[in-house]
Amino acid sequence: MAITRHESKGILSKVVEANGFVFTAGITPDNTKDDVTGQTRQVTKEIDRLLALCGTDKSKIISATIWVPDIRLRDKMNIAWTEWNGGQNLPGRACIEAKLADPAILVEIAVVAAK
């Protein structure tokens, strides 16, 4: 099986393709001055970019895992989530609370997509 790794540096690849599937790393925002809605917009924009590197897009996301450092952020995260997918081609999803690498990061999302 061919494996294609994109933007490998340091400890991880940002996205990896294998056998028709695409796995992103847990993607976090660059600018942590935004609130959770703004941070989620950054993350979903970055996921769009990574999926495009693999020749696929958000319409083919199968599964998503979303971590927020306080579960009460979920509703404001969902605002950007729904803006992004427009309620179309929805993946399976789990959203759970977890402390993340930096306390200023308010959301991290990893997805599995088909291509």
Next chain:
Amino acid sequence: MAITRHESKGILSKVVEANGFVFTAGITPDNTKDDVTGQTRQVTKEIDRLLALCGTDKSKIISATIWVPDIRLRDKMNIAWTEWNGGQNLPGRACIEAKLADPAILVEIAVVAAK
């Protein structure tokens, strides 16, 4: 690759099929008056139903992620886990602590299955 989404509504699809694999969302119980054993019974029953929608069943689960809001609930969750699979066709599994969408939810399970 064909993608089939089942019970898509709002923010997620309950289960998605692609290329011979099936990914459920993180499934939570409807009735949170049950203890964790009872809630796990509800969740595994719902997973059975979702896998059946995709033409597969619990004997083909490859991987499971289980979240509990207090890791000490693990043993009582495992009672229902073992009732369900009878120690047969066991998936890879991770069970970790995480706060979930509602404090009354005592277990959430997502699985990947083959079909």
Next chain:
Amino acid sequence: MAITRHESKGILSKVVEANGFVFTAGITPDNTKDDVTGQTRQVTKEIDRLLALCGTDKSKIISATIWVPDIRLRDKMNIAWTEWNGGQNLPGRACIEAKLADPAILVEIAVVAAK
């Protein structure tokens, strides 16, 4: 689709193969007297062993999820992570904080690999 389960016992299989993919359970160290770096060395050694059972190896890991019970352990976990992969063939990765089955366990890692 053929499914091959390895080291199935009790509540889980340590690693499961299906359709060219390999999913490990969340792997934890046997000896919890080590610090997080030493525990991560144990875990990665065990993952090497499990991947070999499936006829694959660390160069084909696509995705990894790493849980630590205190996110501040991340840097010392990463020492062993980088020793292990040497910055080569890096997977997508998410590292989040979560309480694990036993407070003495300082790291748990699950991977998805191709074969």
